[in-house]
Amino acid sequence: MRLTRPMLAAAAAALLLAGCGSGGGDDKAAAVPETASGSLEHLAAEVGCTPTIQIDADELRQASCRKSKADGKFILATFATDRGQREWINGAKDYGGHYLVGRKWVAVGETTKTVSALRATLGGDVEEGQDHSAHSGSH
Incomplete structure (x- = not known):
């Protein structure tokens, strides 16, 4: 399957619209480990989740994950x-969200707290999408 930029942006938008809420959290005090690398399954195992694969293509592999309800x-x-990673992130950020970015991988959390918890294990850099809380209208 050949994925186009609009397809990637649409996939990112659909994922983020399900989790437009923002949450509290501050990762300034936490020590950040060296950024992890590896396959989607390896990264998921590092944070203790079983991935549910959503896209499995040459250019992009994407899965949903939940470590715990908390x-x-x-x-x-x-x-x-x-x-490909940077194009995906740039397109997805238009829809908001909280991103943990590593070398050739991204974790997109529903809240800052989720991304901070992942960063404590995976390392990486935190990036934020557009803040939609200031806008009226629907998500």
Whole structure:
């Protein structure tokens, strides 16, 4: 299956619209480990979840995951190229969300707390999508 940029953006939008809420949390005090690397399954095992595969293509593998009810649900995606990853993130950020970014992988959390918990295990850099809480209208 060949994925196009609009297909990737649409997939990201659908995932994020399910979790537009924002949450509290602050990861400044936590020590950040070296950024993890590996397959989608390896990264999921690192954080203790069983991934539910949603997209399995050459360019992108994407799964939903939940560590525990308290930690929240998140999306884990791995990419074949750095460019594909950056294009996906740039398109997805228009829809809001909280992103943990590593080398050729992204975890998208429903809340800042979820991303902070993942970062404590996977390392990576936190990026934020557009804040939709200031906008009126539907999510």
